[in-house]
Amino acid sequence: SSQTGASQAGILHGNNEGIVAFRWIEKSNGNQMMQCSGITKVPELEQRISDGNGLLVDNGASRSNLFSGDTDNVIFTFSKIMDFKKLYNKAWYSVFSNPSNFARIIALFLADIIREIWSQITHSIRNVRPRIKRGIVYIPTRAATNVFMREINTSTLIGDMMVGDIDVAYSTYLGYDEIAHHSGVRDSDAWIALRAMDQQIKHLTDANKYCPRDYQFVIQSDHGQTNGATFTQRYGETFEDFVKSLLPEDMTVFAKLNSNEDHFAGTSPFSREKKKIKKEKEEEKELNDSEVIVLASGNLAMIYLTQWSQRLTYEELNNYFPELIPGIINNEYVGFILVKSQEHGDLAIGKNGTYYLDNGEIEGENPLEGFGDNIVRHLKRTSSFEHTPDILVNSFYDEKADEVCAFEELVGSHGGAGGDQSKPFILYPSSWNVSDDEIIGAENIYKLLKENLAELKK
Structure with a gap:
């Protein structure tokens, strides 16, 4: 992902394997949230x-x-x-x-x-x-x-x-x-x-x-x-609330859609980190009690269904939550999603077409058009990571205006694909x-x- 954690890991250590985004959930590790900030997480990551x-x-x-x-x-x-x-x-x-x-x-x-x-x-x-x-x-x-x-x-x-x-x-x-x-x-x-x-x-x-x-x-x-106005500014509600609207009402959702307070620079790192450690403990309880976890990294969003310890397939997602994938894809501010199909392998799905990443076939319109020459390579690599979410969501990219739509409240963003x-x-x-x-x-x-x-x- 186009964010500092993955980039510096690669540049300084020659290895950014498994770094999905700014933060991600590790289902196989008790739904632990790992992130590229914090005095406990970054040493572990190194x-x-x-x-x-x-x-x-x-x-x-x-x-x-x-x-x-x-x-x-x-x-x-x-x-x-x-x-x-x-x-x-x-x-x-x-x-x-x-x-x-x-x-x-x-x-x-x-x-x-x-x-x-x-x-x-x-x-x-x-x-x-x-x-x-x-x-x-x-x-x-x-x-x-x-x-x-x-x-x-x-x-x-x-x-x-x-x-x-x-x-x-x-x-x-x-x-x-x-x-x-x-x-x-x-x-x-x-x-x-x-x-x-x-x-x-x-x-x-x-x-x-x-x-x-x-x-x-x-x-x-x-x-x-x-650059670009955020999802909340454009759509009128947060991405968390949007995802909730596509799920059964009784499902508990935990969301963290802001990396701003976690930027590793700060005026007083030690006092700030004490507060973060306390907040992390509070978050751990919320994470354990949640059935759905929604995270953001710029204009990239991740959805984890934590009732299952494995990554759900495209077919399972449609079976358990029939409104979820169609609802996300049809949102005007979503560009494409990445899911893994049991039958077809890695899929990038947009409003009017599907890219079968394993064999290179495109059905309908190419959902990855305008997202860069190497987007297929990057998506396949991300999908191979152990802790890739059940659904990876990338916002739309307006090539003419050179704008994306961040899922966190930042005017300039990075972490997903689209633009500079x-x-x-x-x-x-x-x-x-x-x-x-x-x-x-x-x-x-x-x-x-x-x-x-x-x-x-x-």
């Missing part, structure tokens, strides 16, 4: 995907990432954020050694708070559409990701470079992602964040001129984003050995980086 040969295993540094890439030289890295032995890092000296530098970061932080307040006011006055309610809590969160973590990343990376005792570093700049989610990818807020990110890259390349050794730079996005969310980029040194073949999937970025790092060390 244990699953790591073989000990991550991108950063050889004298590397991780800055503001989900996963460590198998290095212990970490700052703001969620998979190891509760390992208190690793909290101290000499790279912090580059931040605090100059009092004016930290004062400058605080001033920029406060300025971004004012910028966000002004943005919310002007968006409301101008009635910018699509628009979501960003609220008070988002204001310091934006400033933390867009300014505080950005400046810490750059300062510590420059410190690492000036000392010259690391061979490779991987750092995530979160500001654009956070702002594009809430303001939209076309808004001036997003362009301002991008210009500030360009400035950070300039700081790093300028610092390289004074380093004891020469560093090469790779600039990449691990996914894109696609599945079109990341990589900018690498021209001297590198890179094939002209199309690079498909984050795991192949890992291979590319590993191979060229090995060449540089010769």
